[in-house]
Each structure stands twice: as structure tokens, then as C-alpha cells.
Amino acid sequence: MMADIKPYTIAVDDQRLKDLKTRLSLAKFPDELDDSGWDMGSPLADVKRLSKYWLETYDWRKAEKELNKLPHFVTDIQCDGFEPLAIHFIHVRSEVKGAIPLLFIHGWPGHFEEVLKVLRPLTEGGDGVKYPAFDVVAPSLPNFGFSEGPKKRGFALEQYAETVNKLMLKLGYNEYVTQGGDWGWGISRTLAHLFSKHCKATHLNMDSANPPEFLKNPLLAIQHALTPYNAREKHGVTRCAWFDKEGRGYNLEQCTKPQTIGYALADSPVALLGWIYEKLHDWTDSYPWTDDEVCTWISIYWFSTAGPAASSRIYYESNHNVDGRMDKMDKERMRTWSPGVKLGFSHFPMDIYVLPSTWVRTLGNVVFEKEHDGGGHFATWERPDDIVTDVREMFGKGGGAFGVVKGATGYTS
Template identity: 35%
Template sequence: MRPFTVEVPESELDDLRERLARTRWPEAATVGGWTQGLPLDYARELVDYWAHRYDWRRCEAELNALPQFVTRLDGGGDDSVTVHLIHRRSPHPDAMPLLLTHGWPGSVVEFLDIIDALTDPPDPRDAFHVVAPSLPGYGWSGKPSINGWGVERIATAWAQLMDRLDYDRFAAAGGDWGSIITSALGTGAPEMLYGIHLTMPLVAPPDDAPSLTPAEQKALKATKVFRKVGTGYSAEQSTRPQTLGYSLADSPVGQCMWIVEKFWDWADCAGHPENAISRDRLLDNVMHYWLPNNGASSARLYWESYRSRNSDDVTVPTGVTQFPQEIVRLPRSWVERRFTDLRYWNEAPSGGHFASLEEPETYVDELRAFFRTLR
């Protein structure tokens, strides 16, 4: 476990600005709005800001104000990967260890605005020691050199990580891939967990599906629309991540728009991503892909994990918070068949897929409310 500091050479920032200046733009879409993807006028505006006014050193200073480390984990396989993590201990000694796992197209940036509230809350009984690792192939973690780093292996590596930090038991939470990996922890290392909190629990439809409320039917309809028209990115990343990686590695604008379009589509943003998440935070997150050249390695998690889905029962205490614009919202009656000790269920009034970025206060309150019952 070695201390780590983010130190991006100025030459890399100069290279980014030069590439942005040389962007070859496509023509505008043949229809208005976002129907064919991110609009050209917004793309130009965002890139101009990125090139001339965005300050990476501000984000770098935020990261370096937190205790960061790197350590090598193997997840029970033949090769190991250097994993980057934020580990902020609470000033309250009885705090509960909490493992937070991000997804795609996210990063540890998702947690920067909630770490203080989690580690030093108004009521010390709600305090957490926060551990927030970057997924292998994401952010400042290393890239797997051979195949095999799918969901279950990452979950095993996270158990190794928490053991290395001397946490015999801990809580775990996440969204997107973070929900899936946290669920895999629940099946692979239940003895280490106080409980898990999810914002996007995934289950197979039951054969004898019970009748659904109108609200559940509406949510399922939205999920079906997403799967029909909103999953092109996952089809590419789960089948040809290497081909995609060439353009994402070479073009900062390509990498940026590949990510930002999802913040528009998945956030509760009333038609514009910056209604939910600030422009600087959007670019902070993009930089966690561009600077370490993680377009291909981050996409490869889809290739590793889509071909086999673990649907084993999760028996550890589970809490779920559904946000109204989450991309997959399944009925509680379905979820509790797999998550057999579902103790907490709440539906937030606003927010989408990036809960800790969009609604940080609500997300923190939800973690406190659920894990308070397990202390």
C-alpha cells in the first residue's frame, strides 16, 4: 500500500489543448436536438471551454488533498493490477468502513463531493471510513494485461483490498457497474459485509411475475425503451472494445462526447447535462479517461462481463434507493426475490443514474438511513 499523488505533466495538458485546436468537426445533425447524438453547437461550446478556461490543476488539487494510495491486487487470478484508491478515515473511531464503487462512464470523481459528509457527519454515529477505488482500467488504476478481469474478479480484488486495509467487515455501495460489483461481493464474500446499498439492482424477470402497480409498469416501459434505443454504446463496448479504443485514444473530442452524451441521457437533467452536473465536474470526469488513456481498457469491462451474468441470490442485508431517471428501474417484488434480505427501499423524488453527483445530499442521507440500521 503506497501513497499516491496525481501529477500530470504540463506537456500532457499542452498536447490536449493542441489536439482540441486541431479538431476536425463533423457536419451538424440533420434533425434538431439530441436525437442523433450530442449537438454540434454544444460540442463546440464545451470544447472551447475545455481548451481555454477549464482548470485541471483545480481537480488535481482536490484529489491530492485526499489520502490516495496504490496497491497491487490479483483477484485470485494469474496476473495482478495496480489499483488506485482514495482512503479517507473518519475522525470518529467507531465509524463504519464503507467501500464505494463507481461505474462507466464514471470515476472516483463521482464521490469527491460526498466524502467529507460521509466521514465527518453532524451525528458521529453516522460516520464512515471511506474507501473509493478506481476500477481496473479506469482512472489512475493500472490496465489489465490479460483477459479475465470481469465483475467477479474485481469483487474478489475488492475483498482483498479491504482485508489489506485491516477492515474485517465493511459496508459496500455503488451504482452502475458499482451496483453489479457490490452485488457480486454479496455472493462472493458475504461474511465480510455488514450490508450493501444499491441504486441499480439487476435481476432477471421472474417466471411468475406478480401484478405491477401503474408506477412500476411505467418504470419498466422506460427500461424497455432504454434497452431498445439507448444501448448502442454497450453493444460496441461488449463486442469490439479494441476497435473503439483507437478513436477514443486518439481524439479527446471523441472521448469527451462518448461520455458526455451519457450524462445527458442518464441524468435527471431536463434536456441538458449541465442542469444536473456542472461543466467542470463533467470535464473532471472526462479527464479521468483522457489523461490515463483509458478509452479501450474501460470499455473492455463490458467485453469481460456481458457474456456471463451472475444471478445468484444475495443474502446479505440490502438497501435500495431508486432514483426516478435511473436507466433500469425494476419492481421491488422482482428485486426482493434475488436480494433475499431486502431491508430498505426508498424512491427518491429526483435524480438519475449518477446519484452521488446529481443529488449528493440525498445520496448521503440514503446511505446514512440504511446503514444506520446495521450499526
């Protein structure tokens, strides 16, 4: 390990804890219509209950102690044209020789904590024989968690991809695979286009793609035109329509005016709670969030190194990037064929986009695909067993991405 990769301990100082308690104690809540529901946003009763719990009962020090049981590190990564950033990450090396390097990439409103439930089974593997083992690297993306954020404009998907690619190279992984959803999807797709020499395969738990076109994808276009949608795909039409009509308000704000919403997120823990808790509810499949889970989730944003407002900038920058190699076509290029990088998809019915298989197969060589009967956007948190099983199947013996990383099959024999 290089000398400038240092162990990291999460240690929020007492003054910041006191400041949080003060702000929570002074919270002013809006009123609510008598027949208001989740369709209008985070309900008043829920936010009041969680705010009170956060203030009076929740123990950050206990959560901090649990998080610190994991091997945390920090190291400086510099993207071309930007200042060096101290990047926080979890890194667990498997005891299985030849484990597959796996880069776990979170999204918004998630963070590195999303890897916790899949970390142990993926790194332990199956005694080096039954199923593959992985070395897992789970960074806090720049502007998220305990990583620093840039002070210059223009830090878009290209730079996020460059950051995590340089991190993996610094750790000695010249080739690796990725797993992710949300922005983990976008960054994985960017890696596939810009760094395919190093990123050899991606497993994704979010659908995002364009429909096949006869000039670009003739066989898929014919299949799409002639094959009726199955039950999952029919449900997906309704789910996508709901999200586009009722669920994208946050996206439009963060894509266009992140500074404006930033004042509320930086000043008010209740505003931050309401802003993110809505997504924890709406984007999951009736997942039974405990108050402790929610408070830890939101606290990581509140105590983040770059501040709770910084994470929203990825939306703006990735929609206004004009100078990078991905240029104005950022999102459209992510939805084009990426040669040489094998793809796998796990479909969960309550994700924000649920698309037909013919659509996602326009992105590249899809070697794994599985439909699940439950689960939503935060798949590694809601359905960790499904993610572990799918990743093992994709990269294990007989899987479509077996042996994709030279010298790392995940098995001892």
C-alpha cells in the same frame, strides 16, 4: 497501514497536457442535420462549445489541486492468475470510533470522483450520536482513473470483486459494506455471491433484476401478479423501454468490439467527450452540468493510467467470462438470491433501469428501499443528500442493516 500502501498524488506531466491541447486544436467535427437533437447523440453545438472551453479556458491544474486535497493512496493488488496491479484509491477514516467500513464502487462512465459529494458527511457522521459514521474507501477500478489495468484477457467481474475485496482486507477491514450503482451494482452483487464472509451488506442506487418466478419466488410472483404498479413503476416501464430501444448502442459496441471504439477514444479527446457526454445528459434528471464539471470528468478518463479506451473492456470481459467461478452465467447469477448479505435500494426515476420492487426483492434480503422523486444514474453526484440520508437510514439505529459489521455500528455510544 502496511508499508506497501503509499500516498499518491495526481500529477499529469506537462507533455500530456500539451498533447491534449494540440489534439483539441486540430479537432475535425462532423456536420449535423438541421433538425438534429439529443435523440441522434451529443449535439454538435454542445460538443464544439465544450471542446473550445476544454482547450482555451479549462484549468486542469486547478482541478488537479482540488482533487489532491483528498487522501489518495496506491497499493499493489494481485488477482489469481493475473499480474499485480497498482490500485489507486481514496481512503478517509472517520474520527468516530467504530465507524462502518464502506466500500464505494463506481461504474462507467464514472470514476472515483463520484464519491466526492458524499465523502465528508458520511465520514463525519452525526457527532457519533445522531447518525452513523463511515470509513470510506473509494478505489479507481482496474482500467479506470489512476489504477493500472491488466494485460491478459479474462479480467471479468470476479476479478474486479476480488480486487476490491483484497483491498479492503489489506486495509484491515475484515467485514465491510458497499455502496454503488452501474458496475458498482454488478461488483457488489458479485461480492455478495463470492465474498459474503466479508461483504455484509450493499446499498445500491441502480435497479437490475429478473421478474419473480413462481417456482423460485412464489410469494413475490403472486404479489407481482396481483398488485398494480405504482406511479414510479409505471414510469419505469417506459424508461426501461427507452433505454433498451434507444440507449444501448454503446453497450453493444463495448460488449462486442471494445478495441474498435478504443481507437477513437485513445486518439481523439473530442471523440471521448462525445461518447461520454451523451451519457451525462441522457442518464441524469436534467442535472445542470457546468463546463468545468464536464471537463474534469472527461479529463480523468483522458489522463487515466490505463488509457481512455481501457475502461470499455469491463463490458466485453464480463460478457465473455468462461473460466472463472462466475462462468458463463455471470450476469444471471448476479440476479439470483444472495443469502447472508443484506440489501438496500434507492430508486431514482431517471436511471437507465427503473424496476418494480418485486423484481429487486428477488436478489436477497432487502432491508431498505426508498423511492425518490428526482435523480438519475449518477445519484451520488446528482442527489448526494438523498444518498447520504438513505445510507444513514439503512445502517443507522433502527435501520435494517444496523450492526451488520461486527464491532462497527458507526456510533460512539
